[in-house]
Amino acid sequence: MRLVQLARGEQLTDKDLKRCGALAPEVVTFAQDIVNTVREGGDKAVRDYCLKFDGVCPKQFRVPDEVIQDAPNKVDPKFLAAIKKAYKQIRDFHEREREDSWFTTTDDGTILGVKMVPLATVAVYVPGGRAQYPSTVLMDVIPAKVAGVKRVTMLTPPQKDSTISSYTLAAAAIAGVDEVYAVGGAQAIAAVAYGTESMPKVDKIVGPGNAFVAAAKRSVSGDVGIDMVAGPSEVCVLADGAADPTVIAADLMAQAEHDPMATCYLVTDSAELADSVNAELEKLLVQSPREEITRKSLDHGVAVCTTDMDAAIDVVNVVAPEHLELHLPEAFSILGKIHNAGAIFVGPWSSEPLGDYVAGPNHTLPTGGTALFSNPLGVYDFQKRSSIISYTPEGLMKDAEATQTMAQAEGLWAHALSVGMRVKLIEKDEDHFKAGDDPTADALHTAWPEELQEPKKSFLNGGQE
Template sequence: MKIQKVTGDLTLKRSVDSGTEEQRATVQSIIHTVRSQGDRALRELTEKFDGARMFSLKVTQEEVNEAYEQLPKQMIDIIKEAADNIFTFHQKQLRQTWMYTDQSGSILGQKMTPLDSAGVYVPGGTAAYPSSVLMNVMPAKVAGVKRVVMVSPPGRDGRLPAGVLVAADIAGVKEIYKVGGAQAVAALAYGTETIRSVDKITGPGNIYVALAKREVFGDVDIDMIAGPSEIAVLADDTACPREIAADLLSQAEHDPRASSVLVTTSERLAEETAAEVERQLKELPREEIARASIDSYGSIYVAKDMEKAVETINQLAPEHLEIMTEHALQIVKDIRHAGAIFVGRYSSEPIGDYFAGPNHVLPTNGTARFSSPLNVDDFMKKSSIIMYSEQAYNKNYQKIAAFARLEGLEAHARAVEIRAEKK
């Protein structure tokens, strides 16, 4: 990894893929085909892209039962415990409807209402992501979403991975469909004979899934357009180079475009961590992927002091931030931009990925400057409540009418004034 001193403002080297014109055209064509041909399109596209001939798109209870038989009991128990942790954390985010009465007797407030339905996309292919199931479904369940639908691309055998099915069942998902890609997003957005449309779509996917989510946004809501994974480690000379290297590589193995960065006040730590990354790379089963990530998007920055190091982190606005310094918790107050903050030696990033409870669906590409992790509020709507009193009306209607006329809206003004006329 290249070591350089922090001399000015930094911008994290990121891989931002907005898709090619050809990819966007392909996604638009797929969406149009699904909207016009429904289930038939889903079956044909699944055979074309996933190599699976599907007679039934919906996962049966028998398939779920078989998944439980394939998974070791210990693993099932771990998934259950992780689900409990995630549910408990998100319960603390739940906000209630509130109202208050002001001095004039007017009642004002905000009504919290869960979405009617949500669709969760879970990536498939060569990997299985039960953690994605839990992180996307649990906040929806806490919010009170009645209908949660899951879609995921099947393997060539026409089935979903056992871990994904078990996680979905533990999370309480009753509708699971074996379809992926842009066609699955289209089905969730617009519906087919088998899959009813939803109000919001969440979950990660490849470039075609991301482009499809962007395309259907406005007809349905989406969570975010996620980029490749990112980690930044903020460390001083009390940290362990071997542990930092392992944490940097935990994200590098995700994707050749993933970004792993160390910001430190210690030149010694920088040099030893760079050497450790190289040593550990050779031991990884996914060495080729991790090495491509480290070579293209890995960096080590040495800052003159902790104040400059923190400033650098805030400029980078990373998806994941680990603070591995003396008095790490005290530094948290100075962090303004990070998707998730992992504090102290024992808070390795994968703990947040799988088990601790906070959501691992996080803002990437610097969007932590203005975005938040997936949370319960993402599955709820807020409606304002206004019950104006006669006293408040009599006091303010002329002011309101004047404001309306300032904007050239005479009908607005008259709608307010008419109530003051004698009947």
């Protein structure tokens, strides 16, 4: 790992980080071409791209329901028990995120509130082909189901024999996926963004993927919703001199083995710890069956050494990591100072892989510094909010003047007219409205009073031109 030594008062910069998560222009262009072709060509274009990139394409994209439902019978019982445990704990966590509609009524009878509605259709992308990620199935599907999404579609590339891993399908069955399509890559994103003959359009697409999947999601964003444009995975370990360097080395490697592009950060106020961690990494790397991938990742990792722990915390907030581990005594005491992180693992016993699989919080997290302004995937990503506003005549009269004043300041004449007409109606028949009758059905559909013939004089500037 590359060492960055910060002197007292010196700040970490983006130049020091050398992030490698940005989508290359050629990747963006290539993905856009795929999206355009699939949008025009439908199933045939999807099939052509599957054959070109995966070397295989199922006769039909959709996996039969009976294959999904039978998948739990085809996996190791120990794995099945683990996936059921993870399902329960992930669902329990996300149940607490669900928001309900709410309303409040003021003294004058005005009703304000928020109406919560689940999205109707969502596609979750699960990487596959050469690997299997049943944990991603659970993390992406469960919050959608908790939110009340009616149709959850899963997209994942097939294996070389045109099938999907039984482990991935078992997770889909347990999580409650409604449809599974054996299609991956940018072509899968385009297919569900715009719809094809056999793959229905969805309202939103979520889930991680390679650079081409990320670029395709960015391309279709706006035509459909997306969760985020995820980059390579990353971890940051914040530790003092008393931390165990062997454990830290193992934690860094746990992230590095994902991908050569994954990024690892060590932030500490102890130069001795940084040296010890690098030494332990060398010992563990030679034992790893994924040494080549892990080593390439660690080669562009960064160890930052500061003069004190407060400066180290500042560095963490600049990194804004996807995963943050706190290897510190009294780790909860500094939690309030951490402002930017996707998931925070507090204390030396809180291994990041626990969060990847069974802890409960979502493992689909903001990457590449976007934890500065983004959230983990959650139930809120699958719900829509509609504001509710209902005024009474009394409430209108209280807010009319301020509304007209602001409309006048912005030069929006009809805004003031819209409110002013209602004021005149109330003033014309004040006794009727004071009696508590609802004026909406009748009064607003009667002929306007004579003074409304010159609304500009009546409703702006207190009757003045």
